[in-house]
Amino acid sequence: AQRVTQVQPTGSSQWGEEVTLDCSYETSEYFYRIFWYRQLFSGEMVFLIYQPSFDTQNQRSGRYSVVFQKSFKSISLVISASQPEDSGTYFCALSELITGTYQRFGTGTKLQVVP
Amino acid sequence: EAAVTQSPRNKVAVTGGKVTLSCNQTNNHNNMYWYRQDTGHGLRLIHYSYGAGSTEKGDIPDGYKASRPSQENFSLILELATPSQTSVYFCASVGGQNTLYFGAGTRLSVL
Numbered sequence: 283a284q285r286v287t288q289v290q291p292t293g294s295s296q297w298g299e300e301v302t303l304d305c306s307y308e309t310s311e312y313f314y315r316i317f318w319y320r321q322l323f324s325g326e327m328v329f330l331i332y333q334p335s336f337d338t339q340n341q342r343s344g345r346y347s348v349v350f351q352k353s354f355k356s357i358s359l360v361i362s363a364s365q366p367e368d369s370g371t372y373f374c375a376l377s378e379l380i381t382g383t384y385q386r387f388g389t390g391t392k393l394q395v396v397p
Numbered sequence: 398e399a400a401v402t403q404s405p406r407n408k409v410a411v412t413g414g415k416v417t418l419s420c421n422q423t424n425n426h427n428n429m430y431w432y433r434q435d436t437g438h439g440l441r442l443i444h445y446s447y448g449a450g451s452t453e454k455g456d457i458p459d460g461y462k463a464s465r466p467s468q469e470n471f472s473l474i475l476e477l478a479t480p481s482q483t484s485v486y487f488c489a490s491v492g493g494q495n496t497l498y499f500g501a502g503t504r505l506s507v508l
Contacts, residue, residue, distance in 0.1 A: 317496070319499075324501075326501055327497075327502075328499075373439060377495045379495075386456075389437060
């Protein structure tokens with residue numbers, strides 16, 4: 283069964299600090315991708331970064347990177363030098379590639395970055 | 398730039414009424430999804446489509462129908478709206494590497 287869990291409903295950070303948001307998942311597939319999206323206060327959903335299961339290298343995009351622990355079925359989003367503009371709700375999502383199933387989302391972590 | 402447009406942005410409906418939520422994408426993407434977002438549940442998939450003429454049930458399809466008359470348009474239909482369908486609805490098209498491009502969302506209130 284496919285399941286995505288984000289146990290932190292909320293998080294906070296001070297301006298300039300590094301932030302880590304956690305996600306765990308369940309899948310029986312070997313090939314899959316984990317995505318991270320951010321929901322702005324306007325409601326808009328924005329793609330941030332994704333990690334393919336077959337890539338042992340942690341992906342990085344600008345100030346976003348992931349820590350991928352495949353054996354634990356765990357992935358963390360790391361935001362370096364956090365800024366107030368990074369505030370919002372962060373979702374991880376699982377997409378299984380072989381079965382071609384759709385992306386299933388976690389419940390999200392609402393992050394607030396304060397000056 | 399990918400473009401997914403939802404209409405209306407806000408809708409108030411009466412219980413038992415019919416509601417149609419529309420989604421248009423100019424990305425020429427084959428796959429499209431309808432999700433609903435509720436506090437504590439994240440985004441849950443209602444229906445999806447692989448292309449014109451195709452609709453498939455997602456995780457929570459009960460009470461909803463979908464229609465994909467063309468590559469660009471994907472509609473979500475509530476034939477008999479109920480208060481439990483009050484939610485924010487998102488349409489998305491699927492681009493390269495399975496990345497989702499979302500519309501701005503439709504806030505639906507069923508009274």
